[in-house]
Amino acid sequence: MSRKRKQGHTGDAESANNLNLTCKGTGTKRKFEDEAVQNSTSGGRKKNKSQDIPIRKGAGRLTKFDDDDANEVSQEPIAITQNGKPTGASSSSSASLQPPSKVASKPPRNYHRSEGAEKFERKTQRHHESKGKFPSNTHNETKHNAPNPSIQLVKRRDALLPGRKSLPIWPHAESIRSALRKNNVLVLTGETGSGKSTQVPQFLTSEPWCTKCIAITQPRRVAAISLARRVAEEMGSLMGNQSPAAKVGYSVRFDNASGPNTRVKFLTEGMLLQEMLRDANLEQYSAIVVDEVHERSVNVDLILGFLKELVARGMGKRKHPLKVVIMSATADVDALVNFFDQNADSNTGSSANSADNSAATEPVDSKSVSKCFVEGRQYPVKMTYLPNPTQDWVESALKLIFQIHYKEPLPGDILVFLTGQDTIESLEKLVNDYAEGMDKDVPKLLALPLFAALPQHAQQRIFEPTPNRTRKVILATNIAETSVTVPGVRFVIDCGKSKIKQFRNRLGLESLLVKPISKSAAIQRKGRAGREAPGQCYRLYTEEGYAEMEERTTPEILRCDLSHAILTMKARGIDDVLSFPFLDRPPREALEKALLQLLHLGALTDTGSITESGSRIAKLPLTPTLGRVLVEAVEQDCLGDAIDIVSALSVENIFLNLVTEERKEEAEEARRELFRREGDHMTLLVTVQQYAEEHADRKLWCQKHFVSHRAMQNVMNIRKQLHEQCKRLGLSVSEERPPPSDAHTKAILHCLLKGFISNTARLMPDSSYRTLMGNQTVSIHPSSVIFGRKTEGIVFTEFVFTGKAWARGVSAVQLDWITEVVESIM
């Protein structure tokens, strides 16, 4: 960061004292150099970074998660037992969400993921991972040498019962059961805090039709794991991998905790899809509960389509038909009911049924889908809009933060929704600067950033108790909308924007844009103020602005690359993907583009049926392009090396991004032995292999080479999984690795070309690169090891648009290699 900028900030701090802290006032002298409203990418302000950070992309995993059910109990005032102590539910869920005390007591000040911070992360990560091995992460007495575990479990179960009975969903148990006895499908709308995720499976386990397991899908791993732990406690059971008798389990990538007698299994959506590829009729389940449908991930859309067909087909030799429960937080029930209804017309004549106790007489027009609405628990939230639209919502947020702080009594933290790391960091700096000038008798302000690229220990700071006479201001991305529930919040400031990834079909590249959020997202953000007490929400837009917003966030399936989704369909035997029952149908162009892409990958034949390698690719936990690389590597006899490269491409950047010039030079020197002039992929290969061969101290090795240890641990997990999966698919990895040679390098790059033939470009006379398919100008990203080099052709594994089209993950190739591959495909 330049000195000039720094001085600029100091100047801002001075002007802060003159700030007119009224909503209308425009008296700030501060002017932001760029405004993400117009363009997130242009003219980015330099960040005030004093430490080295890795290039962000994915990163911190959270131990805290957002789930209605696991949190609700702890946050409801009702969850107090008669003896005045918090219910077991309450104490457990809050306790389980606390950071380890060591971490809590000594958070490092700098939140960038520095090498030092990495050490810290590993500690916390290990701590959290170890928690998963115990039946309860909250009650030490059940962990080790408990005198009689089963008595403990029963005691715990009984202690939790009163809390469960006070949940809004509890009175609906019987109507939910009877609805599913009559019909196979139930659409259940449960507002935040209703208890649906934990209770619905338990309501169903003793039903006559429920002879096997119930699956409950979740969009996120943390949610699946935490809910399973919670339900295990409530049912007085161990976790599925601890005892053959255990009734509750979960299944997420790299972590399967289910057993032969698991009756209730929480799993991520992706895991259920994988299971559906192996067990097309879901024979092992009596019911599938699809939770958080309103989030509308691609996976959930696929699951819904598959389930619709499964229900319509009747599934042959099943003794009891498969029951399906669709759970959603928003009131958009009708679309879901209609979706499952249409097929039911021909299937059954049973009469419609509404299990809705609370709503008045709802017109009953469905034939075999039940509906149920469960009210949530939410305190009222007072809404304030801006009188006039603003472009500068960082400034508006700043004013509001201080306005609230001066006016409103403690306690009551402020949660500000912003678009990304740079706006968060600007506002953090401003809040801190301005807070310095506050009178001594005014309570302090503590600004805490929150975004996914933030390392875990820094994210954990939001869960630490607020110091005396202090108000927290959490500056967050939309991670706080769904993934993380920030405790203590009574004020929400919503900028009304978020960054959204958009896939452009024509160019086949994606870009990240700042766009207005939808009404449903705005409502979700507002709701964050009313979880613990009545709250207030300030929207940094006008009421008209709100009225102009889209009703719902565009489902992911309408704005992403569909090749993975379509390959999954094909692998499930859906021949005509154009007639797949989509809840929202992607444009024909997008479907055709994806079909063509799969054809080029050799995953489909030109008549559109899946090939043998196509079905192999579908079973790999990779994008079709990366899967194709592995399949080709079998032919080229370099599968082991290809797995190493693909594993490294599957995680966030493994090289730490260094900020200061000094550190950059240092790192360049240290990494010299890793860098390969052939390009980024061979560099990744060497890095993974050297790391794998390091047996003494891998952590130290990473420090020495300025490599992220956490990312490398992840690489090793994926590598192991890919080895196992390839073995299962009959793709053999030879033990012997051929020694490095030009021929071997060519073989590896040939595999990459097979997967990424549309990501190739050639050098033009004017020194720019143009893609061979599409004739688009691309530039080699400065993070590449061959940045600045001129080579006749390149292949790249990532193509992003941020102000300019960038190729990232680049290798040098000869043009005739490209031609060779193109000819083999066409």
Added chain:
DNA sequence: GAGCACTGC
């Protein structure tokens, strides 16, 4: 010589 929201197998 750039900079990226959030998930997941």
